[in-house]
Amino acid sequence: MTDPLERIAAALERLAPAPLPAPDFAAEAYVWHTGPDRLDPVAQVSRVDIGLLVGVNRSRDTLLENTRHFARGLPANNALLWGARGMGKSSLVKAVHAAVRAEGHDLKIVELSREDLPTVQRLLGHLRGAAHRFVLFCDDLSFSHDDQHYKSLKAVLDGGIEGRPENVLFYATSNRRHLMPRDMIENERSTAISPSEAVEEKVSLSDRFGLWLGFHPCSQDDYLAMIRGYCAAHGVRVSDDRLHAEAIEWQATRGGRSGRVAWQFFCDLAAREGVRIRA
Incomplete structure (x- = not known):
């Protein structure tokens, strides 16, 4: 008798996790992690200084x-940073957070994975009553076929009947402008009874x-400027002619230019020069 009751109790605990102790x-x-909530x-945030982000001035x-x-x-908008891979979308979010904190503002950042979006209402409940302001950050956000997680995203953006907590702002990065695959949208449009309404929500x-x-x-000039900025910030001294030639060769082997490729080249260059990269 005890055994089945214990299994039932354990199952109920999994379905209704214990309340999160107040952080x-x-x-x-x-x-944010779940199972349990x-x-x-984060002891040390992995980020670059905002001054080292090149070619994204307007953003x-x-x-x-x-x-x-x-x-x-003051009033502020949720933000979607979308576009080319490796061009500093998530780096910008973290750099902006650091820059605003450096100005004396008590601003926290909370990272939420796309897979944990269904639990976002519980997370918002924990943040709602806190005496701090939070940027809720979801990196690489997109939705695939038959993915229902997008419904949970609406809770962050609109907040449902309670509204989004006044002390929470949502920033997301994505490679897609519309978050959904084009063929998924077009398929629903062609098969739905009311095509326009069927895809409007997504x-x-x-x-x-x-x-x-x-x-x-990025342009070649921006690509090279990124690398020069990293060299100056970390004390790597090489001639401009050498840097130019090796950086162009590196990008050719990677099939293109981006902020990520610039950083990868710089890491290789710093290692060959025997320079440790400061965190």
Whole structure:
């Protein structure tokens, strides 16, 4: 008799997890995990200085100003950073957070994975009553066929009947402008009884973000400027002619230019020069 009761009790605990102990929010950054629910503090955030982000001036200035408004308790918009891979979308979010904190604002950042979106209402419940302001950050957000997670995203963007907590702002990055695969949208449009209504909810996900910030492949000048910036910041001294020749050769082997490719080349260069990269 005891055995079945214990199994039932364990199953009920999994379905209704124990309440999350109130975090003290002493750290500047957290990662949301489930099973059980917890906000794990991040001891050291992996990020680059905002001054080293090249070729994204307009997006940088827009996101920085929006985040400052939010940190001051002023109206601010949720933001979708979309576009080319490796062009600094997530780096910009983390760099802006650091820059605003450096100005004296008590701003926290909480990373939420796409897979944990169905639990976002529980997370918002924990953040709602806290005496801090939070940027809720979801990296590489997109939805595949038969993916219902997008419905949970609406809770973050619109907040349902309670509304989004006044102290929470949502930033997401994606390679897609509309978050959904084009063929998925077109398939629903062609098979639905009411085609326009069937796809409106999914296409309009992007429209629920007040800011759309586009990121595009970088020019060669920007690519080289990124590398020069890293060299200056970390004390790697090589001639410009050598840097130019080796950086161009490196990008050719990677099939293109991006901020990520620039950083990968710099890491290789620094290692060959015997220079440790400071965190």
